[in-house]
Amino acid sequence: MSTSAVDMDSVRAAPTPTCHMVAMPYPGRGHINSMMNFCKILASKKPDILVTFVVTEEWLGFIGPDPKPDNIRLASIPNVVPSELVRAADLNNFVEAAMTKIEAPTERLLDQLEPLPTVLVAEIFLFWAIGFGKRRNIPVALFWPMSASMFTVIQHFHLFAQNGHFPVDISARGEERVDYIPGISSTRLVDLLFSRNDGSNLQLLHRFLEAFSWLSKAQYLLFSSIYELESQANDVLKAEFPFPVYSIGPTIPFLDVAENISLASHDDSDLNYLEWLDCQPRSSVLYISMGSFLSISGAQMDELAAGLRDSGIRFLWVARDETIKLKEVCGDMGLVVPWSNQLRVLSHSSIGGFLTHCGWNSIQEGVFCGVPFLTFPIVADQMQNSKLIVEDWKIGWRVKEDVGAGSLVTREKIGGLVQNFMDLESDQVKEMRKRASEVQQICRRAIAEKGSSETNVSAFLRDISQCHGR
Numbered sequence: 001m002s003t004s005a006v007d008m009d010s011v012r013a014a015p016t017p018t019c020h021m022v023a024m025p026y027p028g029r030g031h032i033n034s035m036m037n038f039c040k041i042l043a044s045k046k047p048d049i050l051v052t053f054v055v056t057e058e059w060l061g062f063i064g065p066d067p068k069p070d071n072i073r074l075a076s077i078p079n080v081v082p083s084e085l086v087r088a089a090d091l092n093n094f095v096e097a098a099m100t101k102i103e104a105p106t107e108r109l110l111d112q113l114e115p116l117p118t119v120l121v122a123e124i125f126l127f128w129a130i131g132f133g134k135r136r137n138i139p140v141a142l143f144w145p146m147s148a149s150m151f152t153v154i155q156h157f158h159l160f161a162q163n164g165h166f167p168v169d170i171s172a173r174g175e176e177r178v179d180y181i182p183g184i185s186s187t188r189l190v191d192l193l194f195s196r197n198d199g200s201n202l203q204l205l206h207r208f209l210e211a212f213s214w215l216s217k218a219q220y221l222l223f224s225s226i227y228e229l230e231s232q233a234n235d236v237l238k239a240e241f242p243f244p245v246y247s248i249g250p251t252i253p254f255l256d257v258a259e260n261i262s263l264a265s266h267d268d269s270d271l272n273y274l275e276w277l278d279c280q281p282r283s284s285v286l287y288i289s290m291g292s293f294l295s296i297s298g299a300q301m302d303e304l305a306a307g308l309r310d311s312g313i314r315f316l317w318v319a320r321d322e323t324i325k326l327k328e329v330c331g332d333m334g335l336v337v338p339w340s341n342q343l344r345v346l347s348h349s350s351i352g353g354f355l356t357h358c359g360w361n362s363i364q365e366g367v368f369c370g371v372p373f374l375t376f377p378i379v380a381d382q383m384q385n386s387k388l389i390v391e392d393w394k395i396g397w398r399v400k401e402d403v404g405a406g407s408l409v410t411r412e413k414i415g416g417l418v419q420n421f422m423d424l425e426s427d428q429v430k431e432m433r434k435r436a437s438e439v440q441q442i443c444r445r446a447i448a449e450k451g452s453s454e455t456n457v458s459a460f461l462r463d464i465s466q467c468h469g470r
């Protein structure tokens with residue numbers, strides 16, 4: 001096993017940065033993307049900051065070639081967690097490894113860093129950073145790359161037991177509504193974190209609760225949330241913590257899109273799908289992606305492929321490992337690719353909708369681009385994200401009404417739903433698309449000068465610069 005390393009050659013920032021921030025993401029694509037995008041926003045606003053971004057060697061290989069500003073450098077620790085390629089196969093084991101095995105090598109690395117770190121930004125699962133920061137007198141900001149709504153549910157989890165909703169038989173009571181969690185509107189039990197009956201979500205939940213028990217010891221809290229889109233949850237959480245809480249979403253690569261930068265490590269080899277999109281009519285293509293690592297069952301995949309083919313609608317499907325198989329069954333109207341530059345695709349004028357597993361990055365990206373959603377949540381926060389889209393923001397429809405094991409959505413249902421969803425002449429669809437544009441405007445205003453996210457990012461930068469050297 002090799003030792004920790006910092007790419008010193010990559011540091012071309014000012015020789016004496018006023019602030020040296022060490023960013024420590026959880027080792028998964030969505031998490032790394034979210035934290036890196038946040039770092040890029042910081043780096044663009046404060047050229048004299050130095051960011052050291054710590055990843056495993058595997059991730060160094062994945063993201064090393066990606067373009068990044070001069071004042072962000074990568075540092076690596078050995079591969080102490082299972083490979084990203086098998087993450088989905090045993091998610092609980094992976095989360096446990098991330099929570100327990102990353103600490104020692106990262107702390108060794110932190111002690112060798114030059115200049116000394118002045119602030120640590122750690123994803124909440126890496127909560128041990130708080131203990132390290134305390135011992136070294138370095139302030140710690142915990143970073144939450146999901147919705148504020150999901151955060152408030154975990155933060156107030158004890159209320160479920162108090163209200164007779166935990167433990168609970170979801171198959172019998174899933175349609176019951178929860179209206180006692182501060183900051184979120186009435187929500188079906190089935191749309192909450194612990195709703196799957198196979199036990200895996202419960203284990204995940206316990207991991208979340210363990211991480212959350214450390215929160216009160218942090219110095220700052222960062223939410224990847226657009227304040228206006230979850231204002232009640234954000235207000236509740238700001239009031240509950242004795243330290244600064246910043247809503248800094250969307251943490252998506254909007255700076256890269258503005259500068260027309262592609263994500264080199266994945267898609268430079270095959271950009272044909274963008275040319276294909278150029279040839280399709282405006283708003284005519286449904287984009288389909290289940291994110292970076294999760295999959296639906298083989299049987300469900302078959303139904304989805306047949307439903308899409310039978311719908312006659314144009315589609316672009318990111319199918320990762322299933323690409324070759326799906327190419328054969330999808331017919332002429334669809335293009336199936338292993339990976340895409342997602343934000344570029346969603347920004348394309350021919351995209352008319354997004355069928356998604358509801359990962360938080362994907363949601364933020366779709367919102368930023370003003371596309372309506374078809375939701376197909378799989379695990380963790382995704383059911384709640386789907387609920388935000390369908391019930392609160394009203395910018396999408398559910399493909400799957402509940403999230404129980406074994407409930408297959410048929411090709412007939414999918415085909416019909418996709419046809420209705422992509423019917424630009426339908427009044428219902430027109431209304432949904434109008435809402436999607438309104439929500440997009442809220443998102444764009446948040447990141448514009450003096451918008452809520454821009455103001456919060458500036459406040460965070462000011463606060464961490466002031467505490468330098470304390």
Ligand code: UDP
Nearest residue numbers: 030033291292318339340342359360361362
């Ligand atoms: N992504 C991408 N191209 C793809 C599929 C996914 O660039 O073909 C990116 C997407 O833009 C997002 C991340 O991978 O930044 C997936 O994160 P998300 O939170 O949506 O889901 P996860 O993969 O973590 O479940």
